[in-house]
Amino acid sequence: MLITGIKSKPVYAPLQPDLRGRYHLMVGHGVGGEPLLRVLGDLQTAAPSSGAHTQILYVTDAAAADSITGQIRAAKVANVRLFERGDELLAAFQAVLAGSLMGTRLYVAGPESFMGLVMRIALQFNLNKDEIRAEECGTLARRVYCIHCCSATENVRTNITQCGCGRWLVVRDHYSRRLAAYMGVMVDAEAPGELPPVKEVFL
Amino acid sequence: MNVVFKPDETFRDDFTFRNSPEAIRRFPLPFPEDRYMYSVNIEEHLPGPPGSVIEFPIDIDEHYVAECRERALVLAEEPRRFQALPHMMSSQWDCLELIMESLARDYPQHFALERRGSRWVWTNRPLQIHQTFTFGDPATLPQEPLEYITRQAQGDWVVMDQREGDLWCEAGMVTTQADWSLDFDMGMSFKEWHGPVPLAHEMGVFDRALKFLLNLRLNEPVRRLNWTMTIHPRLDTSPENYYKWGPDRATVTPQNAGNKAHLRVELQGLWRLPRSNAIVFSIRAYLISMQELVTVPKWARRVHRVLRDLHPALVDYKGLSRYRDAVVEYLAPFDDGAPTSPGTAPE
Amino acid sequence: MNHADTIVVRVVAIEQVTPQIKHFTLAPAAGGNFPAFSGGSHIIVVMRGVNRIHRNPYSLMSSPGQLETYEVSVRRMEQSRGGSHFMHDQVQVGNELEIAHPVNLFPLDKIARKHLLIAGGIGITPFMAQLADLRTAGVPYELHYATRSPEHCAFGGLLSEREPGRVQKYYDCTGELIDFEGLLSNQPLGTHVYVCGPAPMIEKVVATARERGWPDSHIHWEQFSAPPVGDAFDVYLARSSLKVHVVPDQSLLESIEAAGVEVPYLCRGGVCGFCRTKVVEVDGTLVHNDHFLSDEEKASGKTIMPCVSRARCSKLVLDL
Ligand code: FES
Numbered sequence: 012m013l014i015t016g017i018k019s020k021p022v023y024a025p026l027q028p029d030l031r032g033r034y035h036l037m038v039g040h041g042v043g044g045e046p047l048l049r050v051l052g053d054l055q056t057a058a059p060s061s062g063a064h065t066q067i068l069y070v071t072d073a074a075a076a077d078s079i080t081g082q083i084r085a086a087k088v089a090n091v092r093l094f095e096r097g098d099e100l101l102a103a104f105q106a107v108l109a110g111s112l113m114g115t116r117l118y119v120a121g122p123e124s125f126m127g128l129v130m131r132i133a134l135q136f137n138l139n140k141d142e143i144r145a146e147e148c149g150t151l152a153r154r155v156y157c158i159h160c161c162s163a164t165e166n167v168r169t170n171i172t173q174c175g176c177g178r179w180l181v182v183r184d185h186y187s188r189r190l191a192a193y194m195g196v197m198v199d200a201e202a203p204g205e206l207p208p209v210k211e212v213f214l
Numbered sequence: 215m216n217v218v219f220k221p222d223e224t225f226r227d228d229f230t231f232r233n234s235p236e237a238i239r240r241f242p243l244p245f246p247e248d249r250y251m252y253s254v255n256i257e258e259h260l261p262g263p264p265g266s267v268i269e270f271p272i273d274i275d276e277h278y279v280a281e282c283r284e285r286a287l288v289l290a291e292e293p294r295r296f297q298a299l300p301h302m303m304s305s306q307w308d309c310l311e312l313i314m315e316s317l318a319r320d321y322p323q324h325f326a327l328e329r330r331g332s333r334w335v336w337t338n339r340p341l342q343i344h345q346t347f348t349f350g351d352p353a354t355l356p357q358e359p360l361e362y363i364t365r366q367a368q369g370d371w372v373v374m375d376q377r378e379g380d381l382w383c384e385a386g387m388v389t390t391q392a393d394w395s396l397d398f399d400m401g402m403s404f405k406e407w408h409g410p411v412p413l414a415h416e417m418g419v420f421d422r423a424l425k426f427l428l429n430l431r432l433n434e435p436v437r438r439l440n441w442t443m444t445i446h447p448r449l450d451t452s453p454e455n456y457y458k459w460g461p462d463r464a465t466v467t468p469q470n471a472g473n474k475a476h477l478r479v480e481l482q483g484l485w486r487l488p489r490s491n492a493i494v495f496s497i498r499a500y501l502i503s504m505q506e507l508v509t510v511p512k513w514a515r516r517v518h519r520v521l522r523d524l525h526p527a528l529v530d531y532k533g534l535s536r537y538r539d540a541v542v543e544y545l546a547p548f549d550d551g552a553p554t555s556p557g558t559a560p561e
Numbered sequence: 562m563n564h565a566d567t568i569v570v571r572v573v574a575i576e577q578v579t580p581q582i583k584h585f586t587l588a589p590a591a592g593g594n595f596p597a598f599s600g601g602s603h604i605i606v607v608m609r610g611v612n613r614i615h616r617n618p619y620s621l622m623s624s625p626g627q628l629e630t631y632e633v634s635v636r637r638m639e640q641s642r643g644g645s646h647f648m649h650d651q652v653q654v655g656n657e658l659e660i661a662h663p664v665n666l667f668p669l670d671k672i673a674r675k676h677l678l679i680a681g682g683i684g685i686t687p688f689m690a691q692l693a694d695l696r697t698a699g700v701p702y703e704l705h706y707a708t709r710s711p712e713h714c715a716f717g718g719l720l721s722e723r724e725p726g727r728v729q730k731y732y733d734c735t736g737e738l739i740d741f742e743g744l745l746s747n748q749p750l751g752t753h754v755y756v757c758g759p760a761p762m763i764e765k766v767v768a769t770a771r772e773r774g775w776p777d778s779h780i781h782w783e784q785f786s787a788p789p790v791g792d793a794f795d796v797y798l799a800r801s802s803l804k805v806h807v808v809p810d811q812s813l814l815e816s817i818e819a820a821g822v823e824v825p826y827l828c829r830g831g832v833c834g835f836c837r838t839k840v841v842e843v844d845g846t847l848v849h850n851d852h853f854l855s856d857e858e859k860a861s862g863k864t865i866m867p868c869v870s871r872a873r874c875s876k877l878v879l880d881l
Binding site for chain 3 (some may be wrong): 031032035055081108111112113114115116137138139141142
């Protein structure tokens with residue numbers, strides 16, 4: 012069974028402004044604020060009037076410097092909204108997409124587990140890879156879907172993890188955008204009780 | 215062809231599944247040579263010789279009734295083994311039509327389909343089903359169309375929508391799979407879905423296969439064979455139930471391999487569907503124990519050589535690591551080193 | 562990939578729907594129903610003329626829910642090289658023709674949140690079948706349909722009747738123009754636009770949509786080129802060791818087929834890329850008329866789409 016090197020694992024790239032877009036929607040979490048500010052700067056340099064068509068949704072996080080939050084709050088764009096919790100942002104994001112027009116580009120930055128939830132909503136609005144850019148930063152902790160009990164565990168940092176159902180799961184690189192999660196499969200099925208050492212790998 | 219069913223066979227618990235001598239003779243061995251590596255081995259799904267598994271587009275064999283019961287058992291525990299995204303409804307009807315038309319045409323003694331406009335009457339004698347329904351109206355069937363018809367068909371069925379130059383896995387009935395999960399893979403693109411397969415991506419296999427399938431035409435289905443191994447004649451080797459079947463892998467010895475280890479061959483068929491422009495992918499598993507396999511001397515030699523020399527990445531991917539050596543040891547005495555004739559025919 | 566299994570059809574009705582468009586209703590000659598299909602599909606109609614065979618692609622217009630007949634409309638091409646003239650002048654009710662199984666190179670996107678259809682003239686044909694699919698799909702859609710004048714507006718009445726409030730018609734003669742800018746600036750996320758019509762219209766829609774930030778994956782167009790008339794030239798088929806003469810009003814593909822050499826094809830209109838053939842040598846210039854090869858590929862001269870393209874030369878050598 013392949014654990015790493017699976018082709019469904021998403022590939023991310025540093026955010027670049029997409030000047031073909033008419034509307035720019037920037038969504039970030041914690042340390043994701045930095046790349047957002049960078050791409051915002053690049054966008055405004057290349058297209059000085061784009062601020063009128065740009066919105067930012069951002070979750071403040073203790074991990075990010077206060078100066079980042081300050082700069083985001085002061086960004087010269089049509090609309091900036093700050094949230095304390097990810098789920099609040101996701102609800103607002105969904106409402107924004109419902110009123111958005113073709114020509115919108117989505118820029119997402121932050122930990123993968125957060126971006127996965129954002130992109131899962133974008134998927135429901137038929138935004139595809141041509142309309143979404145994503146840059147990973149911050150923790151590599153994963154959202155893991157237990158293939159046996161069908162529940163997701165958040166913030167997994169270790170190679171194996173115990174699911175709520177009691178099973179120890181090995182975390183594979185197989186990723187579902189629809190579930191916004193990696194696959195977790197029972198690690199000691201073939202030899203019950205034989206667990207590899209627990210290692211922090213997703214930091 | 216009149217198939218004599220073996221309705222009491224089981225694929226779990228006491229595993230009473232066996233192949234009759236006729237079923238062994240028609241087993242679709244996937245190794246035309248003494249060694250195995252991936253290739254884009256897709257060919258037109260044309261009718262094969264009478265009695266072979268490819269005589270008809272959709273094969274019904276002696277295990278039909280027992281396999282349908284096994285599927286019902288899996289679904290009773292895990293309804294998520296059937297899933298379909300809402301935009302796949304027209305492809306579900308396409309699949310229902312494909313399966314009903316094929317079975318009624320090729321096995322008239324077992325199945326019948328009467329079409330009066332959109333009023334259809336379906337008769338499945340082996341399963342004692344008689345259903346009148348309105349084609350296109352899901353409310354007239356006890357389940358969604360794809361679930362309804364694949365409860366009455368052998369093998370797994372996956373429907374892929376075609377858009378953005380890709381194929382998306384967006385509906386299916388998957389209860390007899392070799393370690394992949396429909397629940398997890400729903401909504402994936404062709405390459406995401408095949409992500410866990412080693413080596414083949416680097417070899418460009420999926421690029422070529424995708425390109426080929428995007429141009430698949432109505433009325434020109436294609437097929438290929440794939441294979442792995444399974445301990446016991448267990449059809450449901452899903453990741454969901456890995457904890458149930460995983461332990462079996464550690465129990466194989468050269469002494470019991472003949473009975474326990476099974477070659478599992480998938481006859482995969484692909485059809486373009488007319489109303490939805492989607493593609494249906496049928497994955498039909500055939501099982502044969504090593505004991506049954508060695509009754510054909512050529513096959514014993516060949517499978518011994520293939521397993522002995524298999525690429526390590528494939529040994530791991532196919533989940534053979536724990537027991538490959540035991541099976542090779544079991545088969546070794548049946549391989550006298552004599553050359554095998556080309557092709558897969560028994561001799 | 563050649564159409565060994567064509568279906569023999571009988572022409573059961575012909576209607577002159579505009580001064581230039583004839584509408585044909587076909588039924589399977591053997592009785593029964595046609596194969597099912599999806600909106601946007603086309604068929605290749607095989608016409609056996611006196612000394613040549615035409616194979617032209619036409620979009621299926623009938624409802625995919627009704628399979629007793631297939632319907633196609635044919636516009637008489639002024640500079641035709643045969644196919645459309647054959648359909649207009651030779652084909653009578655009761656005649657038999659052959660068709661290949663439907664192929665869909667212009668499908669609707671099944672997860673679109675809205676469909677915006679734009680048709681010009683004869684470009685209405687694929688939409689007629691798609692509309693039948695859309696009426697039951699439960700997703701918003703609208704059609705914008707431009708023609709020269711009400712007289713040229715084929716199926717205008719039918720559309721207004723079937724699609725109340727969803728069709729907007731525009732007539733050149735009264736100066737009504739589709740406001741592409743406005744239309745493409747104001748669509749909800751997840752909209753797909755489909756355009757079929759004359760080349761300038763397609764170019765305008767594609768360019769405007771891109772300029773308004775639409776990604777290409779949301780822009781769909783279909784345009785079957787009729788193979789244009791050109792100069793005569795000779796083609797050498799290297800692998801078959803054959804020399805074939807291509808006359809001005811016959812396509813390269815037709816000439817090769819007439820010599821008994823098969824080339825795979827799906828659309829015969831420069832769209833699908835199936836007929837792509839390697840050029841071994843040419844002592845003049847290739848005249849590319851397809852919509853498949855990129856500009857760089859065309860400039861490189863390494864391949865040609867013989868269904869619509871030709872050469873201005875005395876000698877062309879193909880890897881066939
Ligand atoms: S046949 Fe489609 S491009 Fe030539």
